Amino acid sequence: MSWLQRLKIDKFLLILVCVVVIASFFPCEGIYKTFFGYLTTAAIALLFFMHGAKLSREAIMAGISHWRLHVVVFLSTFALFPLLGLGMKWLVPVGILTPTLYYGFLYLCALPATVQSAIAYTSVAGGNIPAAICSASASSILGVFLSPVLVGLLMHTQGGTSDTLHAIGSIVLQLMVPFIIGHLCRPLIGAWVQRHKKIVNITDRSSILLVVYVAFSAAVVEGIWHQIDGWSLLAILGCSIVLLTIVLIINTYVARLFGFNTKDEITIVFCGSKKSLANGIPMANVLFPAAAVGAMVLPLMIFHQIQLMVCAVLASRYAKRVAREDAEAVVKKEEVKTV
Numbered sequence: 349m350s351w352l353q354r355l356k357i358d359k360f361l362l363i364l365v366c367v368v369v370i371a372s373f374f375p376c377e378g379i380y381k382t383f384f385g386y387l388t389t390a391a392i393a394l395l396f397f398m399h400g401a402k403l404s405r406e407a408i409m410a411g412i413s414h415w416r417l418h419v420v421v422f423l424s425t426f427a428l429f430p431l432l433g434l435g436m437k438w439l440v441p442v443g444i445l446t447p448t449l450y451y452g453f454l455y456l457c458a459l460p461a462t463v464q465s466a467i468a469y470t471s472v473a474g475g476n477i478p479a480a481i482c483s484a485s486a487s488s489i490l491g492v493f494l495s496p497v498l499v500g501l502l503m504h505t506q507g508g509t510s511d512t513l514h515a516i517g518s519i520v521l522q523l524m525v526p527f528i529i530g531h532l533c534r535p536l537i538g539a540w541v542q543r544h545k546k547i548v549n550i551t552d553r554s555s556i557l558l559v560v561y562v563a564f565s566a567a568v569v570e571g572i573w574h575q576i577d578g579w580s581l582l583a584i585l586g587c588s589i590v591l592l593t594i595v596l597i598i599n600t601y602v603a604r605l606f607g608f609n610t611k612d613e614i615t616i617v618f619c620g621s622k623k624s625l626a627n628g629i630p631m632a633n634v635l636f637p638a639a640a641v642g643a644m645v646l647p648l649m650i651f652h653q654i655q656l657m658v659c660a661v662l663a664s665r666y667a668k669r670v671a672r673e674d675a676e677a678v679v680k681k682e683e684v685k686t687v
Contacts, residue, residue: 364657367561375565384565388558392464393526395551399467399477400530401541402548414479417612421483424599424620425461426494430502432591433457444583451503452647453587455632458498459648460491462624463523465559465656468552473663474670475614483619485523491627499635560656563625567649576646588651592658595621610673614666618659625652 376384433454439445445453463484470480541548576584599620603613628648 363557364560364660367557368564368653371561371564372568375568376562377565377569381562381565381569384558384562388555388562389522391551391555391558392522395464395468395548395555396481396523397526397530397533398541398548398551399471399481400527400532401534401537402530405531414476414482414612416606417476417479417608417616418483418486420599420602420606420616421461421487421620422490424595424602424616425487425491426498428595428598428620429457429623430454430498432594433502436587436591439587445587446580448644449580449584449647452644453591454502455499455635455644456623456628456648456651457591458495458502459623459628459631460495461487461619462622462627462652463488465556465659466619466622468556469618469659469663470615471552472549472556473614473618473666474611474674475618475666476611479612480615480619481523481527483615487619488624488627491624495627495631496635556656556660560653563649563652567653570649581650584647584650585654588647588654592621592651592655596658596662610666610670614670617662617666622655622659623648623651625649 433456436445436450436453440447440450461484466484467477467480471477596617599617600613603616608616625648628645632645
């Protein structure tokens with residue numbers, strides 16, 4: 349048994365930490381930023397292409413029609429988060445958060461769910477991938493319309509209108525088109541993908557690492573370590589951890605209360621607890637004055653990194669639980685055949 353196993357430290361979490369450290373000292377800028385941006389887009393497209401080839405039409409239709417799951421994820425993203433954000437207002441008078449950081453958390457709570465990492469983690473954990481693709485993609489598309497409205501309601505902010513058609517087009521082009529092409533190619537490569545599931549898993553994890561590196565590089569280049577003092581950083585870290593913990597606990601218990609199975613629970617936990625950095629930063633540039641954007645998205649930048657790391661640990665634990673349940677199901681099936 350290795351020392352990592354003795355300490356129960358997740359190897360993928362360590363790799364994520366290493367990626368954050370590398371991004372802090374060697375962020376991608378200029379031509380390298382462009383290269384890694386294209387590489388990340390290609391990795392995500394490949395991921396969705398392989399998922400399209402992997403999933404049967406019956407599984408996809410089951411994911412689309414799983415309305416109870418989608419309602420839970422929607423309420424978590426656009427109701428639970430904003431309510432918790434409003435509840436953080438009492439942290440301002442006691443000096444834990446400055447008004448600017450509080451508004452930053454309110455903005456974070458109004459954003460849609462992140463798509464790529466939510467689906468990738470759902471896949472790593474062994475969750476309901478078709479439902480995750482439908483739920484996360486719908487959240488991102490609806491968020492283009494709902495998030496500016498929520499920001500206005502929560503913060504009384506007057507801003508311009510975001511490029512809605514461009515945002516929807518990007519989601520369709522980067523995610524749904526590769527998925528559909530992969531599904532159309534299923535008769536040709538579906539059997540090969542099923543035989544080489546490890547390749548899909550490697551693609552999942554590689555896309556997560558690339559997203560983390562590119563996202564944190566952008567945060568470092570924007571001067572994340574120069575914009576805040578030690579107390580502000582600790583306050584953001586603490587509030588982000590508490591906020592994420594509350595959402596994860598509520599989503600887990602709601603999933604179990606309404607009788608969802610383990611795979612659906614995984615989808616609800618990962619799709620209902622994430623916030624999109626990719627949508628949040630461009631939207632902030634439209635909604636807020638240029639001078640305020642950096643401070644407004646600071647809680648989002650840090651929360652984004654925390655959610656990735658926490659979900660890496662949860663994904664590994666869920667994967668072991670699903671593998672154990674699948675093994676038990678196989679044993680029971682064999683016993684029934686024997687009888």
